[in-house]
Amino acid sequence: LPLEARANSGNSSFLPTDIGLNITYSGPHNASLPNVAIFATGGTIAGSSSSELDTTSYTAGVVGIAALIEAVPQLLDVANVQGSQIINIASESLNSTIVLQIAKFANAVLCAEGSTTDGLVITHGTDTLEETAFLMDSVVNCGKPVVLVGAMRPSTAISADGPANLLEAVTLAGEPDARDRGALIALNDRIGSALYTQKNNANTINTFTAVEQGNIGGFLSTKPFFYYPAGQPTFKETFDISSVNELPMVDVLYGHQSFDWKLIQEAIDNGAKGIVIAGTGAGSLSDLTIIEVERLLKQGFPIVASTKINEGAVPAGRDWISAGFLNPVKARIRLQLAIATGLDMNGIRAKFENTLVGYLDK
Numbered sequence: 001l002p003l004e005a006r007a008n009s010g011n012s013s014f015l016p017t018d019i020g021l022n023i024t025y026s027g028p029h030n031a032s033l034p035n036v037a038i039f040a041t042g043g044t045i046a047g048s049s050s051s052e053l054d055t056t057s058y059t060a061g062v063v064g065i066a067a068l069i070e071a072v073p074q075l076l077d078v079a080n081v082q083g084s085q086i087i088n089i090a091s092e093s094l095n096s097t098i099v100l101q102i103a104k105f106a107n108a109v110l111c112a113e114g115s116t117t118d119g120l121v122i123t124h125g126t127d128t129l130e131e132t133a134f135l136m137d138s139v140v141n142c143g144k145p146v147v148l149v150g151a152m153r154p155s156t157a158i159s160a161d162g163p164a165n166l167l168e169a170v171t172l173a174g175e176p177d178a179r180d181r182g183a184l185i186a187l188n189d190r191i192g193s194a195l196y197t198q199k200n201n202a203n204t205i206n207t208f209t210a211v212e213q214g215n216i217g218g219f220l221s222t223k224p225f226f227y228y229p230a231g232q233p234t235f236k237e238t239f240d241i242s243s244v245n246e247l248p249m250v251d252v253l254y255g256h257q258s259f260d261w262k263l264i265q266e267a268i269d270n271g272a273k274g275i276v277i278a279g280t281g282a283g284s285l286s287d288l289t290i291i292e293v294e295r296l297l298k299q300g301f302p303i304v305a306s307t308k309i310n311e312g313a314v315p316a317g318r319d320w321i322s323a324g325f326l327n328p329v330k331a332r333i334r335l336q337l338a339i340a341t342g343l344d345m346n347g348i349r350a351k352f353e354n355t356l357v358g359y360l361d362k
């Protein structure tokens with residue numbers, strides 16, 4: 001059957017209909033294939049331009065989920081696919097309300113009792129893809145694969161990377177060997193752990209890397225393989241968001257010479273419930289900043305020290321709360337979750353530093 005006739009012809013839905021999830025794509029059903037849900041959120045993978053040479057001034061978040069899937073009919077040979085267009089925007093415009101909703105949908109779709117969904121793919125802009133991936137890694141933990149995927153070239157570009165990335169992501173989400181590895185990022189024939197992988201180039205398709213920690217696998221002829229047996233990264237922490245209805249405002253302040261420590265109080269006055277400082281080195285903060293950070297920590301205001309350096313960790317056992325190996329945007333999400341789940345200062349510190357003690361407190 002042509003794809004359009006096959007789409008929406010299936011009547012064995014595996015996505016729940018009573019959770020407020022709007023099912024906007026439903027492919028045919030084949031009992032021998034895994035059930036993979038797709039949540040589409042926009043980004044360059046759904047981007048469009050009038051010129052196929054344009055990879056910089058296109059509009060992100062234009063193409064809908066059905067058109068994305070229709071561009072890759074091979075998808076329907078590797079999985080039963082049902083999807084929801086959660087939103088269609090560039091990922092720099094996503095906010096905590098939307099990503100928390102996506103996480104709740106992900107838990108409902110994958111982890112509710114009786115779920116027959118085998119894996120989930122989230123199509124996403126690459127600019128903040130690592131943030132949503134890290135959130136999923138922290139809060140969706142029933143073993144089933146959650147795979148984040150995007151593209152660096154819009155769908156209209158010559159050699160667009162979205163279709164192959166999407167096919168590989170859906171294949172990965174339906175792969176039993178992808179279970180129990182935490183959330184995964186799949187782009188450019190590589191599989192990375194959401195805890196460590198980050199975007200490292202603003203333009204090129206090989207942008208997602210975890211140089212120190214490495215990829216956990218890759219794809220050959222679109223089929224996934226893994227270098228290591230299933231397992232979770234050492235410094236992972238999980239959170240139960242079933243009673244979390246909003247994520248608090250947490251800001252990231254960027255370290256540099258002449259850093260104005262008074263910005264910390266200004267962020268608090270503006271509503272921040274926690275702050276991450278992207279320090280200049282291994283958490284290094286200027287003398288005046290440290291005095292201010294100690295004052296606020298003593299008052300019970302959580303401040304986490306991360307680093308603006310791309311690789312490496314901030315040691316634990318210091319006056320600040322250490323982000324360990326988490327880069328600033330991931331430390332921000334962990335702090336949001338720690339505050340939202342009601343942890344006190346000791347609990348917050350433990351969520352950041354428990355797994356570091358003995359490793360990074362020397």
Ligand SMILES: NC(=O)C[C@H](N)C(=O)O
Nearest residue numbers: 043044090091125126127
């Ligand atoms: N490559 C991309 O997807 C970038 C885009 N600005 C986004 O994050 O939505």
